[in-house]
Amino acid sequence: MFEGISTQLLFGQVLLGLINGSFYAMLSMGLAIIFGLMSVVNFTHGAQYMLGAFIAWLLLNYLGIGYWPSLVLAPVLVAISGMVLERLLLRPLQGLDHLYGLLATYAVALIVEGLVRYKYGSTGLPYDNPMPGGINLGFMFLPYYRLWVVVFSLVTCVGTWLLIEHTKLGAYLRAANEKPQIVEAFGINVPKMMTLTYGFGVGLAGLSGVLAAPIYQVSPSMGSSLMIVVFAVVVIGGMGSIVGAAITGYMLGLVEGLTKVFYPEAASVVIFMFMIISLYLRPAGIFADKESV
């Protein structure tokens, strides 16, 4: 195809790009939902992603609960812990400058990561692949589990989008995004909605963590290393633009993968170059439809 580049390498990196993109998309979608409704820049997101993976690991090693039940259980547990966090820590900060929420969630992230590192060390813990094997497509080998991750994250993103754009619940969410006081004046318990939304957003992070466990190892820092990229994704897509976050996530995963093929030296910075360019050309984000705040 291209001189000096094997199709094997090309498709291998495209797949890897899609996998990374799947995680970027799910994580940035959760961040965008939370920011849109609550104006909280949730720096705990990476720790909650790690917590999802870690809970799956704990369930397996202490209770013998396998991957599939964990795929439901771990995100639910992360969501519950998130809702407790929202009630205890974020609600009192409401109405203050964004910076307070950002710093508070960052502090929680550091504490959670620190506790996990203290108890389990910083080396990665292995998590067995629940779907070993794969198929040979002729031009490349496709592991089943990676295929599953890509398909499952796509379904999750599309499902979340449908929920927000095409249901009554989603209409409440979009409306409260714009004018929470008015929505409350219609008799809707907006504070409760915020708690549930935060739970949903971090539940998505927990879900991503479980998905990630068999691919990357389970380690305390797995979230923080990913979050820098995910924040760049959210900035490029537009803070609070849920669809923008998901599309940008996949897109940048692919861009990153392709850069590894064509100019590997730039692979680790390409996303940030995109961020700089998009901030310059469209400061509110590529998919932002309203003026940024």
Next chain:
Amino acid sequence: MNSLAMAREPAAAAFAAVMLKVDNLSAWYAESKVLHGMSFDVREGELLTLIGRNGAGKTTTLRSIMGIVQKRTGSIRFRDEELVGKRTFQIARLGIGYCPEERAIFSSLSVRENLFLPPVLREGGMTDEQLYATFPNLKARAGSQGTKLSGGEQQMLAIARILRTGSRLLLLDEPSEGLAPVVVKEIGEIIQRLKAQGFTIVLVEQNLRFARMVADRHVVVENGKVVDILTNAELEADMGRVKSYLGV
């Protein structure tokens, strides 16, 4: 005046039960006190206006009733419930519909979604058919983005969406503001029709001509206080009295 005018003799309203009683209400935005002991009441089926200059505290009064302004003292009783101390959504659920000054049409929602956003809180609200019969424009444009409507249509939408919730007390904040005279007239007719259907309405208004067209009684607000309360007949008889308050 049309036949609807017959139904709003002040005398009839005078015998009706008090629905909303505001007593010595003070309210603050952050540290600045905006209302200084407002007192007035609204009877079942009555249409009451709050009139006064810009910044007199009319909008704040409505926002305090709804609990959007949280810092308030005194008493606001709706039927048997005390509203001071309640959260906004709890107040709304008692059956109070609020139509804010800025109309608050949601741009991320279609006209239909805007219209059906407020949940039905109790029985007795308008059916979908009645709504579309009253506001035919909204049906024709149901799929459009909410904020793509004209100013008048947005105002109709803002009123329409609180009519299906079963709320019997409507708080309308300057529905005539910024609209062409022909649209103002149309909205006036709709408000008269709502009154004839038994809705109790508190209307904030600066447009005296509009206020006279629809109201039973007028509460004059100045510097966060009630300075005068007069029936529509008294207003008609002595326009000078009110004009001196409004400075027109």
